[in-house]
Amino acid sequence: MKINKAAIIGFGAIGCVYGKKLYKLMGNNFAVVAGGKRAERLRQNGETINGEKIMPFVVEPDNKGWKADLIIFSVKNYQLDSAINDVKNLVAPSTVILTIMNGVSAREKISVAYPNNTVLYGLSKADSERTEDGINCTWEGVIQFGEADNTVMSDEVNAVKELFDTATIPNEVCVDMLRAIWIKFMRNVSMNQLSAITGATYGGFINIPELKKALREVMEEVMSVAQRKGINITKDDIDESVKAISGSDPLGKTSMLQDIEAKRKSEVDSFSGVIIEEGKKLGVPTPWNDRIYLLIKIKEKLY
Known part of the structure; x- marks a missing residue:
């Protein structure tokens, strides 16, 4: 398996840190999922991370012509229900889904919504905050991810790791996620x-x-x-x-x-x-x- 197209939903203080690197690697094969005024603002103004502006490709929830090999959830927990619905048109049978959200319940909720897809556990460690000038990241941290047990890494985990390594996103597959x-x-x-x-x-x-x-x-x-x-x-x-x-x-x-x-x-x-x-x-x-x-x-x- 190889990931050629990736998307992220939740382009905030954490999502931007890793999304910037995917954008630089993949160009318009990387998309930010956003709708309404949020989509309009991103298309007009982009996002600024550590003083560097990027203009990512934006896919709205009603777009039915763009499918992702990987979708990353980086929203707040109280936004999860709407985010699950917003990505439904991007999900193909082979789409891998990864959550780097806080807490311990997001992966289960996503799995219920998309029972036929591989949904990986994940978390992010980074120091980043939104300021008047955009996103200020003082430490990229690391994304830890995988299946519950990664004693033997699955094809999906290997594919995500290959993408992160190529994008120079610090990452670690933990044996016990x-x-x-x-x-x-x-x-x-x-x-x-x-x-x-x-x-x-x-x-x-x-x-x-x-x-x-x-x-x-x-x-x-x-x-x-x-x-x-x-x-x-x-x-x-x-x-x-x-x-x-x-x-x-x-x-x-x-x-x-x-x-x-x-x-x-x-x-x-x-x-x-x-x-x-x-x-x-x-x-x-x-x-x-x-x-x-x-x-x-x-x-x-x-x-």
Whole structure:
């Protein structure tokens, strides 16, 4: 299998980072899926990433003449239902779908919508934010992706890896993708949400002992849920997650803090909301997430 045409839905702070590289490699064989005013703005103004403007090919949802070999989902979780519908005309029987969205539930929802297609697990790690001048990316990070178990890599995984390698997109196929996704989820549930409540940048998690303590306790709560689900996450993973923050830009902001500051809807339902629901099903107490959920919901209602 070879990927000749690729599309991305969700051309925001993260999607742009990787979409730019696919655009440079593939030209008009790479498309951004967008409709309405968003499509019009992209066609007229393009997008600027680290001072460089690109003008990607835009495919609207009602376009029935353009099929993709690969579709990447990079939307917010609350946009997923509409995104699933928006790409339906791009999906062929052999189309591979990859989600690099936050959380742990997107891949399952996409699989239900497209049961006959290969839907890969995935996540992205990058430091990027939208500013008045466009997208500012300080770290490209890496896309980790694959099937649930990649002891033997499938043709679809190999094809996506070949594309990413050629486009110089940093990537890694993890043997155990469920573990990788839950480690990233643990970081999102803790750091993203605590930053949204406190306003702390990455530097706050490095320099404020009380915030670092709260960070660890929220991670431990997520770890307890994951372990009850049979996912191998330990306190060593928490230690490594806390240690990794020291390599971040101290003034950098999590995506959820950016959303709260811009008075946008947050992904709290896909973070604390999921942990609370899983905790109830599995008999795991989630007091930190119970309170975090309420506080972020209050913040949103105060916009």
